[in-house]
Amino acid sequence: MIRFENVSVTYDGATEPTVQDVDFTVPEGELVLLAGPSGVGKSTLLGTVSGLVPHFTGGTLRGRVTVAGRDTRTHKPRELADVVGTVGQDPLSHFVTDTVEEELAYGMESLGLSPEVMRRRVEETLDLLGLAALRDRPIATLSGGQQQRVAIGSVLTPHPRVLVLDEPTSALDPAAAEEVLAVLLRLVHDLGTTVLLAEHRLERVLQYADQVALLPSPGAAPLLGTPADMMAVSPVFPPVVSLGRLAGWSPLPLTVRDARRRAGDLRERLEGRETPRRVDTPPAPPTGLPAEPQADPPARRRFRRPPPAPSASAAPAEARSLSVRRAGVQALREVDLTVLPGETVALMGRNGAGKSTLLNTFVGLVEPSAGTVHVGGLVPHRTAPRDLVRRAGLVPQEPRDLLYADTVAAECAAADRDAGAAPGTCRALVSDLLPGITDGTHPRDLSEGQRLTLALAVVLTARPPLLLLDEPTRGLDYAAKARLVAVLRGLAAAGHAIVLATHDVELAAELAHRVVLLAEGEVIADGPTAEVVVSSPSFAPQVTKILAPQGWLTVTQVREALREDLREELPEDLREDLREDLR
């Protein structure tokens, strides 16, 4: 259905091709997952299928891409519109009209379908994607997950034979992601649609893929094969594969179910081990005074808590029966939340459950309509921004919003001025968190992960005791995520209170001491991570599902436990193998 013949793409001004030696065929009716670390050209490769690369983006395409027999060199994107449906990374930039129903009809109008057909397909798609209740709503008022579904629906209505999706579930909560994937699977199975999608969150998609096209590194030729074969060599892999590699299972399990069936002996080996707890202990319960910063390595000194706030006993963040109404919608209802120094809290819940609103209330961007909010003893929306940055820092969903300057150096200098910190503070943070970034780099040229880290450094310059992150892992690959986890752990150990709003259950499992679940603006669960996520099927990380009823959360924990094992039980040669793995 899609045929790449010796394709390479070189953008104007680039010396090296972004992708090269692409030579494979995607058969009709298959779901093919394009995997690889950030910056290997996944989006470029997707773009060649719809013809947007090179017709729209410029650059040179060598070789040939044919979709349903049409050569993209001679067919413009608009002439491929009836066979290829494309949804990009940001659904908002995809919408042409204002309302859901018109958006679903737009593509069909362009193709000139008859009004009766259009009407029927719109109704069918509304039902298929569960959008019927939203049909008259302006798109701008929908939540991220709803927008993603509308975007997919809008390319489904013309009944394309190929769907190309760039990170379709990154912005979605686990349940919404399952739904979108269920829809895709239905299209593949029942309608024979060919789906080519790129996704960083492999744990969500891998089990549905018929084949995986792996781009191992920039400029390297892609490998195509079964998911199990590809995962054995892939630099990016989900926790289930990671656990499988650790336990030495072959072939590698791809689904929780596969892994559970093999996990018998692993469970046995882990049986009786100390109940898994976080390596770094969560802070002591409130005793009136904030916990003293724990002894931290000298390199982390600059993350130490600043001198105590005016009211020394004030928690970094405290909300009491907080309610927020925005544009006629009750975004938060009677929320109580206290965050202690050194504690990491994950806010989870559906798209539109009020997570971002809660974070915004803590930095004074949103005024509470009832109840109180205090950040280090201050009321955020009545505090001057200059003072507030020393109490609370928020890294927004789009980190780029925080960056204005055109070089990293200028950005750092501005951050020092804004925070009233000694010159060089921010630059030192950047070098620490993000080694190898030169002063002259434009923030726009950084990768998602690097940009996030730069924004984090900018926010940390003022050394706020409370650090808020909104969806920090969107668009990050596993390596970038692991780096972020290490950085945030260090910050928590240095006494920063951290609140993350996230859909990424694996991240929450790695990082959070406490998970707070929100639904319709209310707190529906608040407790230690292990308890909250283990009891919820949609928020449980893969390792928990595999090793249930034991309460392991992450591969790291299992690895730690097995390391102890290593000393006693294993024969010498196996021990060597495992040591290799552990490294």
Added chain:
Amino acid sequence: MADGRIADGRIAGGRIADGRMADGGPGTPRTPRTPRTPLHPAAWWLWALGLGTAATRTTNPLLLGLLLTVSAYVVTTCRPDTPWSRSYSAFLKLALAVLVIRLVFVVVLGSPIPGTRVLVTLPEVPLPHWAQGIRLGGAVTAEGLLFAFYDGLKLATLLVCVGAANALASPSRLLKTLPGALYETGVAVVVALTFAPNLIADVHRLRAARRLRGRPDTGLRGLLQVGLPVLEGALERSVALAAAMDARGYGRTADVPAPVRRTTAVLTLGGLLGVCAGTYGLLTAAGGSYGLPVLFAGVVAALAGLRLGGRRSPRTRYRPDRWTPRACLTAASGAAVAALLIVAASADPAALHPGVVPLTAPALPLWPAAAVLLGLLPAFLSKEPS
């Protein structure tokens, strides 16, 4: 391509749909205020322009106030819950600004109205002789001020009426009713129009982000500093949108036989020439005889050209707006208000243009006022027939 294909998926997907109906938080569906079949957008524009025309016929502040009330009442009862409908308040502010600017000009530059009641005398700035006829400062009279107020109120009312049309039917919906040949241009215009609201949303977001950096999020400096990132963001989004539109078939053309293409070109060009010549004929004294027929022929040819040109674009229309009886009545009520006030203005100019020299309290002329009240009709028509 079989049309029943998705239908199979729907049955299996029904479970999903049900599970997702009660979507959380801001996604919770509110009882829609929008009637299911909205009125034809042109009906709202005709209605609003009718009220606007009526406003240009009078300077009586009582009648103008009545017009404002009528339009505001209809807007509050009938406007749909869309981002566009919130533009009404922006138009109200703009109208107020126009009024204030008009008054400030009178205070500073003086007024040609010969008034006797001097409210305050500002120091007059002597100007060089070549600027004769312009005055800066000097006496401010009550008469001059009142005349400017009446005049400004007329303009403000006109603006508010346009704002009402904007709130009730977004211009994008109006553009959708364009003939096929102009549709693509219409979409481009619509996208350009949404540029502004998006820009404002960006400014809000980036000013909020300034707060996160610890800089004040208010004030002019704050606005200027986000300027470049906002423009950058808007440009990037425009490019992304253009890519999405292209990939979704915007600008697809159908194969049209060469004779049809040629006929289209000839008709359109000939029609436009005819319109030009006809208009010229109408405006010159000599061409009175041929002006009208040539103009008419030109219009017909141009319309035919447009219609033929529509063949080149294969696109169809999803649920086009229809002229329902309600839409006709709405448009008619606006037209009636305009017509009656035009009649009233010629029948009783004194009542519709209350004098300012000497100062008199304006009286409410009864039957023009009743005519204005006709404009309330849509408020009672547009209710959802539940």
